[in-house]
Structures are given as structure tokens and as C-alpha cells.
Amino acid sequence: MERPHHILVIRLSAMGDVAMMVPVLKAFTEKYPDVKLTLLTPRFFAPMFKDLSNVQIFEAEVKGRHKGIFGLKKLSSELLDLKIDAVADLHNVLRSNILKLFFKLKGIPVRQLDKGRKEKKALTRSNNKIFEQLKATHERYTEVFDKLGYPIDINSVQVLEKQELTENLSAITGEKDKNWIGIAPFAQHASKAYPEDLMKEVLLKLQKGQNLRIFLFGGGKEETGKLAAWEKEFSNAVSVAGKLSFEEELSLISNLDLMLAMDSGNGHLAANFGVPVITIWGLTHPYTGFAPFRQPETNSLLPDLQKYPAIPTSIYGKNIPQGYEEVMRSIPPQKVVEKINEILN
Known part of the structure; x- marks a missing residue:
């Protein structure tokens, strides 16, 4: 040919x-x-x-x-x-x-x-x-x-460059005088989302003595409502759900110092800009081939695989086997916070 x-x-x-x-x-x-x-x-x-x-x-x-x-x-x-x-x-x-x-x-x-x-x-x-x-x-x-x-070699390709912040975006973010963290707590399937009460524990721990501004990412009416409530609850958190165009979201993501995401799209978006990405995995697993681009293996936080040896139970996390409903709870919030601090420091 x-x-x-x-x-x-x-x-x-x-x-x-x-x-x-x-x-x-x-x-x-x-x-x-x-x-x-x-x-x-x-x-x-x-x-x-x-x-x-x-x-x-x-x-x-x-x-x-x-x-x-x-x-x-x-x-x-x-x-x-x-x-x-x-x-x-x-x-x-x-x-x-x-x-x-x-x-x-x-x-x-x-x-x-x-x-x-x-x-x-x-x-x-x-x-x-x-x-x-x-x-x-x-x-x-x-x-x-x-x-x-x-033939292509993606091992040597440069990541995307950091984007300029628009006036609208700067009005929401304020000056970058702190470390900026993105948190995308939701996923398409419930089995891939860190339990909300545990994520709120993470946010609570990040609020104490940290020089951080946290941006919460989500979409749709239900997620936007939850994140608006979290914004009121946590003084250093700002929900951007429903406030930005997708292009503005990408600009903000490109300027983050770290992204915390599930096995979902936001982690991949951040990785394309070379932003360090921590992913929390539930019933899926990085071995399926869907880990974010060029991120170290140690940035993937996994459930207790000895307790839940059937993981990964599916590629996309649609199926929840009996007894595997709470796998995410084997990843303690303290472990998530420690990994965030390790990367930022």
C-alpha cells in the first residue's frame, strides 16, 4: 500500500x-x-x-x-x-x-x-x-x-504547553500564590469513584496548615450541586463545575501543580500537559492499559488486592461482584494526602 x-x-x-x-x-x-x-x-x-x-x-x-x-x-x-x-x-x-x-x-x-x-x-x-x-x-x-x-515513537514526544489564563478564569482562580491542586472526585461508574465521605476527609486534611488552593472538577447538575456545597464547606476549595467552558477548564488544568482523579478523563487531560496525576482505582486497574500518559506507577493508589484478589473485575468498572461494593474504602484518606504531600514537596 x-x-x-x-x-x-x-x-x-x-x-x-x-x-x-x-x-x-x-x-x-x-x-x-x-x-x-x-x-x-x-x-x-x-x-x-x-x-x-x-x-x-x-x-x-x-x-x-x-x-x-x-x-x-x-x-x-x-x-x-x-x-x-x-x-x-x-x-x-x-x-x-x-x-x-x-x-x-x-x-x-x-x-x-x-x-x-x-x-x-x-x-x-x-x-x-x-x-x-x-x-x-x-x-x-x-x-x-x-x-x-x-511508525511513531511517543516516548520522546513533548507534552502540551501550559495555557494562558483568560480574564474570566483569572477572576475565579485569583493569583497563583499557592500550590494549585485539581480534584475530580467523580467517574462514569460508581465503582470508580472514591466514596464521598472519604473524599471530604481528604479535603478536610488538605485544609489544615496547607498552602493550597483546590479546584473541584465535575459536570452535570448533580455533580455541580455537590461541588457547590463542598466549596462552602472547605475554605480553600473552589468549584469550577458549570462555571467554565471546556477550553477554559483545559487552561486551568494546564496550570495545576497536581491533579487527583479517578480512573477517568480528567487524569488523562492533566497528564497531556505534564501535570503530576494521582489516580485512585477501584474495580479497574492500571494493568488494563488506561493509566495516564507518562505517570509513574507509584502515583496509582490501589485497593487492598490481597483482600480483593478479583480486581480488576472489569475493564470499565461496570460490574460490581458481590462483596466488592466497598473496595475503595481500603484506600485510607491519609494515604491519599500523604501521596499529595510527597509530590508537592
């Missing part, structure tokens, strides 16, 4: 998986500046890629005009009009597989993400578990470009 000059890259969700593309696409554009990349993804995610040269965003409207089989047919026609000559499918789901059929009919080569389902099943099963580190998702992404004739 002749090396393509305009590659369509597909990744439609979720935020963390989209964020993990950033160092890969950055490494690609730096090594192959003459190759154009068109990224098919929701418009909301576009700010993640604004500093990447040769990356053009094409908005996927899978709940609107690109919905269903006819919508995807329309989408494929729109994309073919851009004169793409190859496809890197970094999602490999039903939608992208339907698109693949339309592209192949036009003779466009498609290379897809290998999700490693077999080894992930072996890692998450309760009997005869094969407990070993799997490939990082970043590495799986690079393999797709390798198949298209474009």
Missing part, C-alpha cells in the same frame, strides 16, 4: 480515550508534518487538539444528522469529499465498522484498533486470572498508524 497523504482518524468517545490520542497525534504531526490528519470526533473535544498542527476536526453528529445507517452513509460521503486516502479507526465500534464498509466500497484502506479483548478477558476473569500489565492504550493507537506505514 502506498503511504497515504490525508488520513481520517476516528474516535467518537469517551473523553479519556479521546484524550489519550493527544500525545499520539502530536508525535505523528511532528514526525510527518506533510501528512494531513482529519479527526472525526464530537465538536466538544476539539479544544484538546487546538495546538496540534495538521489536525483538522470534523464534527461527528451521531445524535443528529449522522444518526443511524442513513446518517452514517451521509457522513461517509461528506468525509470522502475531503479527499481522504486512508482511515485510522482508533475506536473499532459498530458505528466505525459501518463507516468502514462504506470506505472499503470506495477502495479506501482502513486500519483498526486492536482492543486486545482476549488478554483483557484473561485479566478480568475471576478464575485462572492472568494478572499482568497489558499494552497501554497509547501504544495500541500507535500500532494503527504503523499499519498505515507511519
Whole structure:
């Protein structure tokens, strides 16, 4: 196959998986500046890629005009009009597989993400578990470009640069006269979120004798309401939920001294800027390949694996086996605070 000059890259969700593309696409554009990349993804995610040269965003409207089989047919026609000559499918789901059929009919080569389902099943099963580190998702992404004739080395890629704070953002943050910590206490599934009472203990401990300003990240009505209450309860905490655009959130994240997150998107966003990230893990595990970019293994805080040997019980934390409802409680708040202080000091 002749090396393509305009590659369509597909990744439609979720935020963390989209964020993990950033160092890969950055490494690609730096090594192959003459190759154009068109990224098919929701418009909301576009700010993640604004500093990447040769990356053009094409908005996927899978709940609107690109919905269903006819919508995807329309989408494929729109994309073919851009004169793409190859496809890197970094999602490999039903939608992208339907698109693949339309592209192949036009003779466009498609290379897809290998999700490693077999080894992930072996890692998450309760009997005869094969407990070993799997490939990082970043590495799986690079393999797709390798198949298209474009090998990438992400080990040497530079992280994104710190962003300027907007006037609106500066009004919320104030001057940076203290260490800035981001805390993103929520996750898509309950099994991946640190219990709220324990997180409040962490906040209480961080309030005592610390030269810190804490920014609380979340989204949606329920999370925004909880974080507004926490802001009132803890004098050095500021909730930014519902107050900032996504682009402003990224700017703030880039200026943090540390991010505390679950196995979720905010950790990946911070890691892309080289911000130290502490992740708290529940029923999932870094061995699944979803640890934030270039973060040391010691920054992953894990439950008591002797007490809960079935971890990881699933890749995304959807399933909660009987007796595993409280795994997060085996990670004491004091351990979280000690790790924060260790990194800041």
C-alpha cells in the first residue's frame, strides 16, 4: 500500500480515550508534518487538539444528522469529499465498522484498533486470572498508524504547553500564590469513584496548615450541586463545575501543580500537559492499559488486592461482584494526602 497523504482518524468517545490520542497525534504531526490528519470526533473535544498542527476536526453528529445507517452513509460521503486516502479507526465500534464498509466500497484502506479483548478477558476473569500489565492504550493507537506505514515513537514526544489564563478564569482562580491542586472526585461508574465521605476527609486534611488552593472538577447538575456545597464547606476549595467552558477548564488544568482523579478523563487531560496525576482505582486497574500518559506507577493508589484478589473485575468498572461494593474504602484518606504531600514537596 502506498503511504497515504490525508488520513481520517476516528474516535467518537469517551473523553479519556479521546484524550489519550493527544500525545499520539502530536508525535505523528511532528514526525510527518506533510501528512494531513482529519479527526472525526464530537465538536466538544476539539479544544484538546487546538495546538496540534495538521489536525483538522470534523464534527461527528451521531445524535443528529449522522444518526443511524442513513446518517452514517451521509457522513461517509461528506468525509470522502475531503479527499481522504486512508482511515485510522482508533475506536473499532459498530458505528466505525459501518463507516468502514462504506470506505472499503470506495477502495479506501482502513486500519483498526486492536482492543486486545482476549488478554483483557484473561485479566478480568475471576478464575485462572492472568494478572499482568497489558499494552497501554497509547501504544495500541500507535500500532494503527504503523499499519498505515507511519511508525511513531511517543516516548520522546513533548507534552502540551501550559495555557494562558483568560480574564474570566483569572477572576475565579485569583493569583497563583499557592500550590494549585485539581480534584475530580467523580467517574462514569460508581465503582470508580472514591466514596464521598472519604473524599471530604481528604479535603478536610488538605485544609489544615496547607498552602493550597483546590479546584473541584465535575459536570452535570448533580455533580455541580455537590461541588457547590463542598466549596462552602472547605475554605480553600473552589468549584469550577458549570462555571467554565471546556477550553477554559483545559487552561486551568494546564496550570495545576497536581491533579487527583479517578480512573477517568480528567487524569488523562492533566497528564497531556505534564501535570503530576494521582489516580485512585477501584474495580479497574492500571494493568488494563488506561493509566495516564507518562505517570509513574507509584502515583496509582490501589485497593487492598490481597483482600480483593478479583480486581480488576472489569475493564470499565461496570460490574460490581458481590462483596466488592466497598473496595475503595481500603484506600485510607491519609494515604491519599500523604501521596499529595510527597509530590508537592
